[in-house]
Amino acid sequence: MPYRDLREFIKRLEMEGELRRIKAEVDWNLELSHIAKINEERGGPALLFENVRGYKSPVFTSAFASTSRLALAMDMPKSSHLVDLMREWVKRTANKIPPKWVADAPCRQNVDEGDKVNLLKFPVPKFYPRDGGRYFGTAVIEITKDPDTGWVNLGTYRMQLLDEKTLATNFIKGKHAELMLQKYRERKEPMPIAVVVGADPVLFLVAAARLPAFESEYDIAGALRGEPVEVVKGLTVDLPIPATAEIVVEGEVDPFETKPEGPFGEYTGYYSGVGAAPRPFMKVKAVYYRDNPIFWVTTVGRAVTDTHMTMALTYGATLWQELEAMKIPGIKAVYCPPEGAGRMIAIISVKQMYPGHAMQVGTAAISTEMGAYGLKTVIVVDDDIDPWDLSRVLWALSFRFQPIRAEIIKRGRSTPLDPSLPVDARDITSRIIIDATIPFEWKEKPIPVELDPEVRKRVEGRWKELFG
Ligand SMILES: Cc1cc2nc3c(=O)[nH]c(=O)nc-3n(C[C@H](O)[C@H](O)[C@H](O)COP(=O)(O)O)c2cc1C
CATH class of the missing domain: 2.30.110.10 (Electron Transport, Fmn-binding Protein; Chain A)
Structure with missing residues (x-):
């Protein structure tokens, strides 16, 4: 109700x-x-x-x-x-x-x-x-x-x-x-x-x-x-x-x-x-x-306040909705962290289906009505990573991302409140799209280190015996 x-x-x-x-x-x-x-x-x-x-x-x-x-x-x-x-x-x-x-x-x-x-x-x-x-x-x-x-x-x-x-x-x-x-x-x-x-x-x-x-x-x-x-x-x-x-x-x-x-x-x-x-x-x-x-009232000021939480929910949902309306396949989840007021950073996970797919998602994000205002950093990760799991996102940034594969856009619409720009030049911002996925077109992909599933199951069954 x-x-x-x-x-x-x-x-x-x-x-x-x-x-x-x-x-x-x-x-x-x-x-x-x-x-x-x-x-x-x-x-x-x-x-x-x-x-x-x-x-x-x-x-x-x-x-x-x-x-x-x-x-x-x-x-x-x-x-x-x-x-x-x-x-x-x-x-x-x-x-x-x-x-x-x-x-x-x-x-x-x-x-x-x-x-x-x-x-x-x-x-x-x-x-x-x-x-x-x-x-x-x-x-x-x-x-x-x-x-x-x-x-x-x-x-x-x-x-x-x-x-x-x-x-x-x-x-x-x-x-x-x-x-x-x-x-x-x-x-x-x-x-x-x-x-x-x-x-x-x-x-x-x-x-x-x-x-x-x-x-x-x-x-x-x-x-x-x-x-x-x-x-x-x-x-x-x-x-x-x-x-x-x-x-x-x-x-x-x-x-x-x-x-x-x-x-x-x-x-x-x-x-x-x-x-x-x-x-x-x-x-x-x-x-x-x-x-x-x-x-x-809301307190506003430095993150995270309820203003930031409100923005993270509503801006993130709007960005997700706009990406869905573009009918791009494979988008698994969108997360706009409250620390960035739901506006400055977007992390998007995608199940890649063709070469260039991850970058398509990144460029789409900054072209939405939502993303075209203030959004400075888009991070695209593979679908095995939840975009809100920042520890895994940092791992992908460390071991899947190559700076040369990032794209910098020099001129986009900014918010006049962004303190990373000089006070008298806040109409225009640059943006970066960070493709932190494993390139789809690679024939030889990095071999992940995995636990043996059988042994894993067995030791998990012994957990009580091992740890009480
Ligand atoms: C607590 C709070 C205060 C806000 N203050 C302003 C403000 O003073 N000016 C402004 O343009 N947007 C402000 N915003 C952002 C707008 O609410 C937001 O951009 C919203 O989309 C504006 O409505 P509109 O899309 O119908 O223009 C604020 C948001 C919150 C949560």
Whole structure:
């Protein structure tokens, strides 16, 4: 059964021993995020801060910092591996389920409009000392609509709290909300937007996923849940809003106005290097929220946080899906490690069937929509190696790989956040495809050192006798 809302997910986490309620008073200013980050580094549970200084409502963190909690979000066995979740994601999303309009809107239990709007009434944390301010949107979903086609997009883009009625945006070039904003600019109209904090966990996962343009994340969330997402019409904007959301902020973004945004501790573990930059911002018209709304945040910063886990699952699944759509035979598994935020490194195992097959897979990966952005290193391994088994991958890199068989691509689309490039030259990245397979065309292949199967069976049968 899918979760109806964030509350049901939190309840499940608690039942599974995956949640800790923090009852002691904690400051939203750095203290809360530091507790969350250290807890994540120690492999701790998700946290519900119930006593944030100066606030009555709670803050929820570290939802996806472990694979077991990601598995619970997808209603999969807790013991699932990240790759099992990716495989399941690819399978489930084949049949999209559009959202369902409903009348009941728990998210409207409290409504503030016009002068009554005050975003400071929510326990918005400041995460890192060098951050430009408090961040309202981390585990956030922004809903916008293409003014020409009506395509509704859900995206996770951070939002800085500038004052009671203003949120700064950070739509990176080419992201779907930014493409839509370009269209509103051409029309000389403000872009209506709804911001959701705290929804069914699957909805946040799809908002953070890189899905193809013109596809609504609502349909994909429905597919992953096996049931439609229930939506209501916005109060001041013509957008579908998740009915059971904790907090919804409505307003508009003027495409011609900017305010300084940032800096923010990025998922690379570094600051972007450009400091505060002029970016479009949202003027808030209405806020509505459930009683005792749960404010959901993620820590971001240096890997591995739940942001990295989210990206590893959703980006990896998208890359896998796009490779399958290319109908290349033999692809066994795809793994995009969370240490690389699911974006910078992809490891793909393939059952080679013809000469050049491994390199075809590598070049295909960087040509997908997913891989064409930021992906710098593709490692292709034979199908006897699980791509998530990094010890075996390193073995293949040591004993199957030859640097001369790697291909370097000099110019590709980069993320502006990649600190391995100079701050003023981050549009273009190079890429490397590392073919760590045994070349298919070799007549004489290296002879593997294997245990004798008969003797192996026999000694395994004597294990108790030998080791007690
Ligand atoms: C916690 C978190 C914060 C993110 N912040 C941003 C951001 O500020 N700007 C951005 O362009 N992408 C950000 N992303 C990545 C986008 O969510 C991701 O690229 C997604 O695909 C965007 O949606 P779209 O494909 O509909 O454009 C963030 C992802 C996560 C998980």
